[in-house]
Amino acid sequence: MLEMTGISKVYRTDLIETHALRDFSLGVGDGEFVAVTGPSGSGKTTFMNVAGLLEVFDTGAYKLDGEDVSRLSDEQRSRLRNEKIGFIFQSFNLIPDLDIYDNVDVPLRYRRLDAKDRDQRIKSALEVVGLSSRMHHMPSQLSGGQQQRAAIARALAGDPRFLLADEPTGNVDSLMARQVMDLLEQINEMGTTIIMVTHDPELARRAHRNVHIVDGQISDFRPYEPRNEEIMTGIGIAPVAATMSPA
Amino acid sequence: MLGYYFKLALRNLNRNPGLTTLMIGAVALGIAVCVMTLTMYRAMSGNPIWWKNDVLYAVTLDAWDPKEPANEDRPELPPWQLTYRDAMALIESDIPKHKIIMHKAIGVVAVDGLRVKPERALTRVTTSDFFAIFDVPFKYGGGWAPRADEGPEPVAVLSKKMNDKVFGGENSVGRQIRWNDREFRVVGVLDHWLPLPIFYDVNNGSLEEPEDVFIPFGWNVALELQSAGNTNGWKPEEIETYQDFINSEDIWIQMWVELPDATARQRFQAFIDNYVIAQKKSGRFQRPLNNRLTPVDQWLIDNEVVGNDDRVLVGLAFAFLAVCLLNTVGLLLAKFLNNAPITGIRRALGASRRQVFMQHLVEVSVISSIGAVAGLALGGLMLMGLRALYTVDPTDGGGTQALAHVDFTSVATALLLALFATVAAGLYPAWRIGRIPPAIYLKAQ
Numbered sequence: 020m021l022e023m024t025g026i027s028k029v030y031r032t033d034l035i036e037t038h039a040l041r042d043f044s045l046g047v048g049d050g051e052f053v054a055v056t057g058p059s060g061s062g063k064t065t066f067m068n069v070a071g072l073l074e075v076f077d078t079g080a081y082k083l084d085g086e087d088v089s090r091l092s093d094e095q096r097s098r099l100r101n102e103k104i105g106f107i108f109q110s111f112n113l114i115p116d117l118d119i120y121d122n123v124d125v126p127l128r129y130r131r132l133d134a135k136d137r138d139q140r141i142k143s144a145l146e147v148v149g150l151s152s153r154m155h156h157m158p159s160q161l162s163g164g165q166q167q168r169a170a171i172a173r174a175l176a177g178d179p180r181f182l183l184a185d186e187p188t189g190n191v192d193s194l195m196a197r198q199v200m201d202l203l204e205q206i207n208e209m210g211t212t213i214i215m216v217t218h219d220p221e222l223a224r225r226a227h228r229n230v231h232i233v234d235g236q237i238s239d240f241r242p243y244e245p246r247n248e249e250i251m252t253g254i255g256i257a258p259v260a261a262t263m264s265p266a
Numbered sequence: 267m268l269g270y271y272f273k274l275a276l277r278n279l280n281r282n283p284g285l286t287t288l289m290i291g292a293v294a295l296g297i298a299v300c301v302m303t304l305t306m307y308r309a310m311s312g313n314p315i316w317w318k319n320d321v322l323y324a325v326t327l328d329a330w331d332p333k334e335p336a337n338e339d340r341p342e343l344p345p346w347q348l349t350y351r352d353a354m355a356l357i358e359s360d361i362p363k364h365k366i367i368m369h370k371a372i373g374v375v376a377v378d379g380l381r382v383k384p385e386r387a388l389t390r391v392t393t394s395d396f397f398a399i400f401d402v403p404f405k406y407g408g409g410w411a412p413r414a415d416e417g418p419e420p421v422a423v424l425s426k427k428m429n430d431k432v433f434g435g436e437n438s439v440g441r442q443i444r445w446n447d448r449e450f451r452v453v454g455v456l457d458h459w460l461p462l463p464i465f466y467d468v469n470n471g472s473l474e475e476p477e478d479v480f481i482p483f484g485w486n487v488a489l490e491l492q493s494a495g496n497t498n499g500w501k502p503e504e505i506e507t508y509q510d511f512i513n514s515e516d517i518w519i520q521m522w523v524e525l526p527d528a529t530a531r532q533r534f535q536a537f538i539d540n541y542v543i544a545q546k547k548s549g550r551f552q553r554p555l556n557n558r559l560t561p562v563d564q565w566l567i568d569n570e571v572v573g574n575d576d577r578v579l580v581g582l583a584f585a586f587l588a589v590c591l592l593n594t595v596g597l598l599l600a601k602f603l604n605n606a607p608i609t610g611i612r613r614a615l616g617a618s619r620r621q622v623f624m625q626h627l628v629e630v631s632v633i634s635s636i637g638a639v640a641g642l643a644l645g646g647l648m649l650m651g652l653r654a655l656y657t658v659d660p661t662d663g664g665g666t667q668a669l670a671h672v673d674f675t676s677v678a679t680a681l682l683l684a685l686f687a688t689v690a691a692g693l694y695p696a697w698r699i700g701r702i703p704p705a706i707y708l709k710a711q
Contacts, residue, residue: 068705073614094618101616108708112611116281128270129616173615185708 020181020212021047021070026079028065028235039065040076041235047181047214052207054226055216062235063216064185070214071104071183072096084180101129105174105211109186111166113158113173119145120154123173130177144176145169148202164195171202181212188222200225267621271628278605278629279636285601289594290637296590297641297684301677302648303583307576313562314461315400318524321363322399323531323559325521327352327542331500332552343568344556345498346468346520350486350512353519355541357393361534362523364399367483368392369493369519370467375432375479376444382432389445390477391491397423397454397480399524400466405429407439407454410482418484422450428478429455445479446489465562467495467520468569486512493518515550525559535559587684591691598633598695602626609699610707619700626699630692637688638681645677 028040039062047053057063068074069081072088081088084103088096106112113122123144127137145151148168158166167187174182184203188196200222207213215226223229231238279286313319328336328344329352335341348356353367371391376384390396397409406429410421422443429438429452438452456476464474485491490508499516525531538557545551560568602609609622617625 064705071614073705073708074703094620097613097616097618097621100614106614106708112607112614112708114608114611116277125612126615128267129612129618129621131267177616 020049020051020084021045021214022080022082023070024080026069026076026081028062028069028074028076039235040069043079043236045230045237047212049180050207050210050212051228052204052213052226053215054223054229055214055232056218056220056223056229057232057238061232063232065235066232067183067185067214067216071106072100097129101126101177103180105177105179105182107167107170107174107182107184107187109189111158111163111170111190113166113169115158118155118157119150119161119169119172122158122169123154123176126173126177140176140178141172144172147175147206148172162195163191164198167191167195167199168202171199171206175206175211179211181214182206184213184215186216186218188217188219196222267624268628271625272632274625275629275632279632282601282604285597285604286633289597289601289633290640292590292593292597293634293637293684293688294640294644296587297638297681298644298648300583300587300684301642301645301681302652303580304679305645305649305677306652307580312462313566314463314465315562318401319561319563321524321526322562323523323525324562324565325356325523325538326558326560327538327551328553328556329515329517329542329545329551330553335553336498336500340568342556344558345517346569347496347498347517348519348521349515349517350519352541352545353521356521356538359534359537361525361530361537363526363530364395364524365522366393366395366399367519367521368396368466369491370477370495371491372494373446373479375428377432378442378444380432385428385431385478387428387445387479388474388477388494389479389481391481391483391486393483395524399522400461402459403457405455405457406437407452409480410453415482415484418482418488420448420450421453421482423454423456423480424452425456425476425478426458427475443479445481448489450481463566463571465566465571466522468566468571523559531559587687591687594637594688595691595695598630598692599698602695602699603702606699606702607707609702610704613704614708622700623696626696627689627692630696631685631689634685634688634692638685641684642677642681 023043023045026040026043027038028043030037030039043062043066045066055063055066065074069076072083072091076089079089083099086099088099091099113119114125117125120141123141124137127140132140142151142154145154148171150165150168150172153161153165153169158169161169167190171187182203187203188199191199196219203213203215204225213226215222217223315322324346325348326344326346327348329349330336330345335343336345337343348367357365357367359365369391371389373387373389374384375387376382393415394410394412396402397404402409405426407423409423410419413419414421422445424432424438424443426435429435432438432443433441438455441452442449443452444450459476461476464476487508492511495518497516497518499514501515503510503514503516505511505514505516523534525534535557538559539555542551542555542557609617612625613622
């Protein structure tokens with residue numbers, strides 16, 4: 020599903036260079052649920068941005084669903100992002116002056132789906148997250164947990180191949196955090212690959228695999244421990260990940 | 267997608283109402299000033315009778331002071347008006363298809379038996395061809411016959427405005443009016459007629475409306491009329507009687523002729539040259555021979571209807587529009603950057619740079635369209651204000667009254683130009699917002 024090899028990303032200013040990712044290699048298989056942990060400034064978010072095609076990398080190779088993304092134009096990267104990736108952010112990132120229905124509609128608009136198809140997808144996604152009755156509420160009228168569920172519905176509506184979740188429970192209380200986690204597990208069980216950045220070791224333990232990043236490199240990883248036979252079927256540990264050595 | 271972008275643009279207007287109002291205000295102000303200036307410029311500079319430009323001529327003779335020209339800035343030009351006696355001599359020619367001599371006067375119009383208070387009315391005292399030579403449209407009746415100039419016959423033509431005011435817009439042909447306490451019979455009522463600039467008498471105010479009453483030229487002597495416009499003289503003369511005045515070297519009469527072809531033009535030029543040569547023998551016209559037949563286009567230039575100041579004013583108006591648009595660029599950048607986190611979300615959800623650019627360009631178009639409409643309205647208000655400012659005397663046509671009748675071609679031109687300029691001004695902010703890396707806003711939102 021995702022295969023990064025020797026990725027480097029450097030942020031430069033006039034005075035300093037910051038190596039956000041150094042020779043970073045990771046493979047994630049179809050249907051995996053990978054937790055990414057690490058201290059602040061370790062490169063977790065840069066990894067997520069590169070993985071989500073929101074930033075370009077300096078060196079290395081990145082294949083997403085078998086497609087080399089390093090030479091894609093902005094138009095092609097945007098299309099890939101729209102069709103294959105769903106984002107879930109810590110601060111939800113709902114558009115404040117659109118109601119929940121219209122928020123979920125945003126990625127579908129860029130896919131140029133017809134109105135009927137969009138409507139079906141939006142309603143179905145909102146049903147999955149349990150927000151059908153709130154579809155015409157504004158984000159400010161919802162609790163933090165509901166907003167995150169709406170954001171998950173937005174990510175799901177496009178039927179993406181994998182979800183990138185950046186601290187999805189960071190802004191909700193522990194009860195809501197558990198609900199959000201349950202929801203992500205359900206989604207994963209339906210076959211969607213999930214990569215989740217988190218500071219919470221409890222949540223990280225619920226993933227199939229835990230990748231720990233320090234100074235832009237993978238310092239540790241917990242091998243894949245399938246939770247059930249169904250998920251295990253067809254999913255293998257990516258070969259690149261298997262060769263990873265701690266920094 | 268355009269429909270979606272349009273919907274978003276309308277929604278975004280409310281997102282930063284202060285910035286939106288400032289932008290629309292800046293665009294509107296720039297456009298309003300341009301529309302007002304262009305309208306004035308067009309009103310002042312157009313040839314309102316262009317279809318007769320090659321047959322219609324102002325007649326001028328250089329009967330001025332032998333020691334100095336009539337116009338020191340343009341010494342090559344003869345004076346712009348004629349003496350009464352020269353005008354009376356030239357009107358005798360049968361070469362022109364149409365010919366007129368005339369001047370402006372002021373009278374008071376009253377109607378017996380009607381509860382209409384006497385009106386002070388600008389009046390044109392003219393020979394009969396005035397209406398034919400300038401293609402003046404009639405609503406009721408028509409002009410008078412040439413013999414009415416000689417009688418003179420007590421006949422008058424009213425403007426539409428005067429007829430509306432005095433007779434409530436009815437067909438007043440055959441009705442009597444009192445003009446300076448003398449009875450005149452209405453023989454015609456003009457339809458709407460607004461030649462701008464008022465080319466046939468530019469020295470009296472190029473933006474004035476045509477006169478409200480027209481009476482035969484023959485009434486000059488009978489009523490001892492004088493010009494309500496400029497009367498200029500160079501020669502110290504004893505003028506004690508009206509007869510002295512009309513025999514003097516004072517110039518106050520305008521003359522126009524319609525010469526249908528080059529032959530007629532040459533013949534009439536020879537006619538006026540011969541007239542002047544003959545006059546030279548009696549001691550008049552001591553300046554070099556300089557008799558001119560000037561077409562309307564050249565007449566407007568010679569009389570500086572469109573001066574350099576006006577052109578500078580148009581330039582300044584466009585410079586002001588440019589300043590407004592530059593401000594708008596800054597405001598657009600501020601607005602778009604203010605909304606960059608939302609753009610970042612859209613980018614993350616699959617919007618390409620091109621789609622972000624298009625979305626913002628549609629937003630710019632909506633803002634500029636609203637600004638353009640507001641600018642047009644504001645420009646209209648400014649013109650009305652200008653009109654009110656200059657209309658001190660309600661009977662005075664008040665040059666800018668005419669500006670209420672804006673030329674929609676020039677307004678449309680200004681609007682299209684402004685719309686294009688505003689959208690062009692929005693290209694950079696729309697492009698800029700699409701280039702911002704989305705990731706930096708997603709974490710900080």
